[in-house]
């Protein structure tokens with residue numbers, strides 16, 4: 649039987665639109681996807697700081713942080729990664745309801761899982777940012793020493809090595825961090841949000 653069969657939705661008197669109006673800006677998700685070491689965390693941290701300085705209400709969700717708490721019961725099997733991303737999708741939706749610009753930095757290796765989140769949200773509320781970098785660059789950066797552990801045989805099922813990464817087909821934004829500096833990537837995103845009118849709300 650459907651476990652939520654006897655549960656009814658309870659409406660608030662304050663809506664998502666009311667919260668956007670109060671904030672003077674829209675609410676939406678900026679979803680960073682890419683290999684470990686591609687730059688998702690670094691770039692999303694800088695984008696958040698810049699938006700905050702512009703008076704935008706933000707919140708950032710990051711794989712490493714969420715896996716310490718809410719999702720600490722999940723590992724890196726395909727099923728667990730799927731459930732990780734499903735839960736983050738639901739949280740992102742709540743944050744968008746709360747009127748926040750939500751920045752999510754997860755490898756999110758499966759196209760289907762990212763597309764599910766796009767479907768969960770309304771049109772225009774999901775901005776997919778492909779943080780592209782070659783596996784060679786990521787391995788050279790190796791900010792957490794994980795690629796070294798993989799090469800030493802201490803980690804199995806690592807994304808891009810012996811676990812798949814499915815690149816987005818039509819992301820809103822692609823950053824080539826092999827070439828673009830961190831600052832250039834930040835400006836690409838902030839300019840996109842400004843020119844498309846995401847940061848306004850009447």
Ligand SMILES: Nc1ncnc2c1ncn2[C@@H]1O[C@H](COP(=O)(O)OS(=O)(=O)O)[C@@H](OP(=O)(O)O)[C@H]1O
Pocket residue numbers: 683684685688689710711712715724728729730732733753754755756757792794803804805806807811
């Ligand atoms: N097997 C394996 N594969 C990939 N990554 C691994 C693995 N084991 C641990 N880590 C560390 O976990 C971080 C990725 O967590 P995510 O929640 O973003 O992963 S996923 O979206 O569920 O695939 C990832 O963080 P980032 O480097 O920031 O991407 C790693 O630090």
Ligand SMILES: Nc1ncnc2c1ncn2[C@@H]1O[C@H](COP(=O)(O)OP(=O)(O)O)[C@@H](O)[C@H]1O
Pocket residue numbers: 682683684685686687688689690691753779789791825826827828829830833
């Ligand atoms: N052009 C660049 N864009 C993004 N990160 C870069 C760049 N050049 C060097 N780096 C470094 O690469 C590392 C990327 O790590 P991180 O942001 O944790 O990636 P991810 O969250 O995708 O695993 C950081 O130490 C960052 O300073």
